[in-house]
């Protein structure tokens with residue numbers, strides 16, 4: 341690039357005394373080349389800076405070779421205080437009791453999302469995955485929901501709407517398609533929450549067993565297949581399930597049943613004592629992380645290695661990336677093969693931070709620049725691919741198309757544990773109590789942040805739901821009160 345500029349400079353100098361048009365043509369070419377060079381850089385400098393900050397924030401125990409935060413991710417983002425109300429009454433519910441006293445208001449949603457996304461853009465760089473979450477997102481008018489997505493995208497965020505899934509195809513079509521039938525979005529992401537802790541679903545108001553909900557799970561996925569068939573809108577669907585002592589023994593059954601429905605992620609959240617205390621039922625402290633994960637493995641039909649790629653603190657998150665071929669799940673990386681672990685390390689080193697959702701031509705140019713500069717990366721990738729094909733079996737791959745599937749377990753913490761840990765962190769102190777130290781480490785490595793533009797802070801979602809939601813919702817209830825019901829006017833007595 342430097343050479344190219346020098347050549348242009350010398351051409352420009354030669355032409356300087358002569359024709360002005362040649363000089364401006366040279367300037368235009370130089371500007372274009374500089375733009376192209378910047379655009380095709382493997383990693384945006386702001387992303388690099390955000391990664392460096394995140395890595396520096398991580399506690400020592402989370403700086404493992406498997407850690408993605410600070411190497412290939414900044415962590416997830418989520419909205420708060422933008423539409424707190426929900427029309428279900430799940431047991432448990434992470435939202436504070438005050439949330440349902442706040443009116444859902446599209447203009448408020450869009451305004452607040454804009455402010456929160458501005459802060460994420462500033463602190464987390466030009467790209468991110470942001471959950472559009474609050475109470476129930478589909479209580480927003482479809483047009484307001486679409487506006488919210490547009491705002492999030494304008495800040496480089498890839499929005500995922502979190503829903504109970506109890507809405508119809510007409511809503512989805514109005515959300516994703518213009519009135520004249522043109523798609524408004526080419527690609528959309530949703531996480532559908534389905535489990536027996538939920539109360540209020542049409543046709544399954546108070547389900548007792550998880551299998552009563554399979555029809556609803558399938559119907560949810562089918563709406564998106566139809567959207568694709570009729571309007572060409574593609575989707576990424578995740579399935580969320582809150583795990584309690586009552587439904588833990590049905591996890592394997594849920595995994596097996598949902599595997600082929602169209603979800604690309606199955607995510608499990610062991611319940612915590614956070615949010616509306618009236619809705620807490622059962623001994624949530626008895627939920628053991630290993631026991632829950634082994635139920636997920638039972639459903640997947642094999643081991644789900646979560647320590648080959650980590651997201652923040654492994655006591656908060658376990659993630660296994662992979663794919664199904666036929667009815668067998670395979671991990672993207674073989675956790676027992678040192679060559680796959682070495683390939684992961686090289687991926688982080690050379691490709692960490694590459695924006696893989698960039699337009700295909702741009703992505704190809706960026707990848708090409710990396711490979712040209714480091715040709716051995718192509719050999720590493722080929723080796724990994726050959727091993728993966730051998731592991732899965734070439735014949736199996738000919739028979740079945742691989743279907744991506746990620747398994748996740750995300751363990752929110754109990755509010756009474758978060759409060760003292762956060763208080764000490766605010767004062768810059770570390771607890772002497774090992775149990776509180778664990779909470780502090782998890783909060784410091786948090787991979788799920790919420791933005792507070794009024795203070796310039798990004799806070800862990802655990803802190804948001806444990807400590808900040810109640811007051812925030814009390815204030816919102818003043819700002820956006822529910823409409824008051826008019827008393828019927830008494831009819832004057834006739835005669």
Ligand code: SF4
Nearest residue numbers: 656751786787801802
């Ligand atoms: S929100 Fe809480 S449980 Fe989730 S990653 Fe952050 S600290 Fe851990």
